[in-house]
Amino acid sequence: MTKAIVNMEHVHFRYGHRKALDDIQFQIKEGDFIGLVGPNGGGKTTLIKLILGIEKPTSGSIEIFGQPIEKFKQKNVIGYVSQKANSFNKGFPATVYEVVAMGLTAKLGIMKRLTRQDKVKIKETVAKVGMLDYLYDNIGDLSGGQQQRIFIARALVSDPQLLILDEPTVGVDAENVEKFFDLLHELNQQGISLLLVTHDIGTMTHHAQQVVCLNKTLHFHGNPNTFSSLSKEQLSEYYGHPLNLVTHQH
Numbered sequence: 001m002t003k004a005i006v007n008m009e010h011v012h013f014r015y016g017h018r019k020a021l022d023d024i025q026f027q028i029k030e031g032d033f034i035g036l037v038g039p040n041g042g043g044k045t046t047l048i049k050l051i052l053g054i055e056k057p058t059s060g061s062i063e064i065f066g067q068p069i070e071k072f073k074q075k076n077v078i079g080y081v082s083q084k085a086n087s088f089n090k091g092f093p094a095t096v097y098e099v100v101a102m103g104l105t106a107k108l109g110i111m112k113r114l115t116r117q118d119k120v121k122i123k124e125t126v127a128k129v130g131m132l133d134y135l136y137d138n139i140g141d142l143s144g145g146q147q148q149r150i151f152i153a154r155a156l157v158s159d160p161q162l163l164i165l166d167e168p169t170v171g172v173d174a175e176n177v178e179k180f181f182d183l184l185h186e187l188n189q190q191g192i193s194l195l196l197v198t199h200d201i202g203t204m205t206h207h208a209q210q211v212v213c214l215n216k217t218l219h220f221h222g223n224p225n226t227f228s229s230l231s232k233e234q235l236s237e238y239y240g241h242p243l244n245l246v247t248h249q250h
């Protein structure tokens, strides 16, 4: 049986009096490629914060690889690329190599020196995302799409089994969005599970294996084709407002 990387049971979460997540039952299994959609304020970022252990559920339980999240210490198992990653300050004085190295120092501790093996690993990971020609370029000089690849490399360098990406294609042009999804498919083929938050339902239903629709409660978790064929009324009910779904032709 495929192992669950993340298992949420009856998870509730509140910010003060504001209910953000209501009775979530959710699993991410090895090899999954899940697209997470839902309206603004629907709780997507909150769900990610819970999986990363940044917030604790108000009630309910979360297990990572079968262990309660509070006891799970292997932080490198889950890699995260945030929404803000591709709006990097142009003047930030770090090379691609240094930014990716940060992914290892976060795991090893800032005082630990990188070994020769670590240095090889950094280069291999930059090559994996197709950016080896830019290894010693300043991160601020790269395009938004290129920076996004470097932040993925930073998350990948410590060998995560699950990669969470929050709105990774915002500001990336259509051609590069396709290349970006090619990269995600390659990573998924190599056994990395993916949880991708996006507002672009059309692109996501084309690429992900499963769709999860969250608006406080989990309204849908299933096949992208089934999600695409939901009626406008049904989708609007999930979103809590009228929704015009633009599907992409491929």
Ligand SMILES: Nc1ncnc2c1ncn2[C@@H]1O[C@H](COP(=O)(O)OP(=O)(O)OP(=O)(O)O)[C@@H](O)[C@H]1O
Residues within 6 Å of the ligand: 015, 018, 019, 020, 038, 039, 040, 041, 042, 043, 044, 045, 046, 047
């Ligand atoms: N730090 C916070 N303090 C109080 N309320 C918060 C906080 N963060 C989020 N919320 C509220 O929790 C709810 C869920 O927010 P969340 O950011 O998880 O939604 P989201 O689905 O990621 O939204 P978006 O698609 O706009 O990024 C919203 O009502 C939001 O206003």
